Structures are given as structure tokens and as C-alpha cells.
Amino acid sequence: MEVQDRVVVVTGAGRGIGAAMCRAFAAAGCRSVVVSDRHEDAALAVAQAIGSQAVANRCDVAIESDVQQLISDTIAQFGRVDIFCSNAGITVKGGLESCNADWQKMWDVNVMSRLFAARAVVPYMQDQGEGYLIHTASAAGLLMEIGSASYSVTKHADVAMAEWLAVCYGRAGIRVSVVCPLGVETDMLDDSDPIHRYLHLHSITADDAARSILDGIQKEEFLILPQAQVAEFFAMKTDNYDRWIRGFQRLRQKLTRDQNIV
Numbered sequence: 001m002e003v004q005d006r007v008v009v010v011t012g013a014g015r016g017i018g019a020a021m022c023r024a025f026a027a028a029g030c031r032s033v034v035v036s037d038r039h040e041d042a043a044l045a046v047a048q049a050i051g052s053q054a055v056a057n058r059c060d061v062a063i064e065s066d067v068q069q070l071i072s073d074t075i076a077q078f079g080r081v082d083i084f085c086s087n088a089g090i091t092v093k094g095g096l097e098s099c100n101a102d103w104q105k106m107w108d109v110n111v112m113s114r115l116f117a118a119r120a121v122v123p124y125m126q127d128q129g130e131g132y133l134i135h136t137a138s139a140a141g142l143l144m145e146i147g148s149a150s151y152s153v154t155k156h157a158d159v160a161m162a163e164w165l166a167v168c169y170g171r172a173g174i175r176v177s178v179v180c181p182l183g184v185e186t187d188m189l190d191d192s193d194p195i196h197r198y199l200h201l202h203s204i205t206a207d208d209a210a211r212s213i214l215d216g217i218q219k220e221e222f223l224i225l226p227q228a229q230v231a232e233f234f235a236m237k238t239d240n241y242d243r244w245i246r247g248f249q250r251l252r253q254k255l256t257r258d259q260n261i262v
């Protein structure tokens, strides 16, 4: 899809990858960019820096009525939604010891938000005859994040949601892409944590990630991989699952050796 003159919404756009996506959409000639975030001031700062193409909108994506309001505000203001980017996401470190409240929060922000968005916007896109859903998942959705069980599980769920939407709505003119980056240099990437730090091996800037996302949209690729190595790692997993599990066991052992983690 060409992005010129399109109306675009990006969630979690107050900083990081979402903010970079908004800047890239505006620079590529989108008519209107809705910069949405749970933190209104952050969204406003990004929108003001972009200029007259952008507006800010406060929305907590874990609350269905907020997501519905974001979409109805956009339709009321601009008459349509061409591209909806479900980008907002969070992480909580930890494994079996993570509390149920943290698992629920991860589920709501990383997965239910994508359902709320699709449920609200797909009917409008069907009436328009076309539309584009972008899900920022993660390489953890194809592989795993060793330091966070809930991130690994919810990002896999996001990839599954995107696959399901592509299969069920692709022939109705709704394009879907899922973005699966490795490390991106944002506040989410914790440099002090050795398990997180290995992601820096292949890390890129948020602006690099945004450029790759725009390129993927223009090519209408389902799987957008800002780091091409992810395709190789994913092929190794599907080629021989047991060898891949053993490889990740060795990697985890290496990363946790100095931390007394069992």
C-alpha cells in the first residue's frame, strides 16, 4: 500500500518505535497521523514536533472503550482510518514467579488491545473496501525472550492474532502485517540486564525500525523483519525444534551463569 494521503493511527506512540513510526508516516506523505498514547503529554509532544499533519489522542489500549473512542474520534475528525498500528506494548521480566496480576497486565496490553482494535476498526475498513492493520509484535513472538515468560507468550499470541486476521480478512481487502524486531534502542531495552543485553548484538534504532515498517507496508509483506537474521533463526526453529530448544538452553545457561539463576 502506498501511504501518501492516508489516515494513520499509531498506539503507544508517545516515544520509542511508535513515535518513530509517526515521524516516518508523516515524512512519507500521510495526510493525517494520529499519535496515540496512554500518556497524553508524550503524545502531544510527538504530534507537535511533527506539525500540522499530526494530532494527539489519549488512549489506554488495555481498555476497550478507549480504543473504540480512539477509532470513532479519528473517523469523526478525518472521515476514515486507512492504517491502524497496534504498537503499544509492555514487558515484565520473570518466569514462573511472575504474579498473576503481571500476567494479566501483559495479556491486556500486548494481546487484548489488538483484539479491541480489530473489532472496532475492521467494520469501518470493510465499508471503505480496504484498510491495513499493523501489529508490532517482536522476534520473541517467533523465537522467545529468555528473560520473560509473559513477554514470550503474549508476543506469540500477537503473531497468532495477526495470522488469524490476515487469513480471515485478507480477501475482504484488509491487509495485515506483523512486525517482529529483535532489539530496538528504546526505553524498553534494559542495558543493565545480561539476559536483555544480548539483544544489543543485533539492535537497531527506532528510526531504522520505522523505515523497515514503511518499506514492509509498501510491499504489503505479512512478516516484517527489521533484522533479517530473525528469518534465519526462525528457519532453524522450524527446521529442527529439538536442536533449537537445545541451542536456547545453552544460550540461557551462558547468559545466566553469573547471576545464580537456576
Ligand SMILES: NC(=O)c1ccc[n+]([C@@H]2O[C@H](COP(=O)([O-])OP(=O)(O)OC[C@H]3O[C@@H](n4cnc5c(N)ncnc54)[C@H](O)[C@@H]3O)[C@@H](O)[C@H]2O)c1
Residues within 6 Å of the ligand: 011, 012, 013, 014, 015, 016, 017, 018, 036, 037, 038, 039, 042, 059, 060, 061, 062, 087, 088, 089, 090, 109, 136, 137, 138, 139, 180, 181, 182, 183, 184, 185, 186, 187, 188, 189
Ligand atoms: N524495544 C525493543 O527492543 C522491542 C523489540 C521488539 C518489539 N518491541 C515492541 O515494540 C513496541 C513498542 O516498544 P518500544 O520499544 O517503543 O517501547 P517503549 O517503552 O519505548 O514505548 C512504549 C510506548 O507505549 C506506551 N504504552 C504502554 N502501555 C500502554 C497502554 N496500555 N496504552 C497505550 N500506550 C501504552 C508507553 O507510554 C510508551 O510511550 C512494543 O509492542 C514492544 O513490545 C520492542
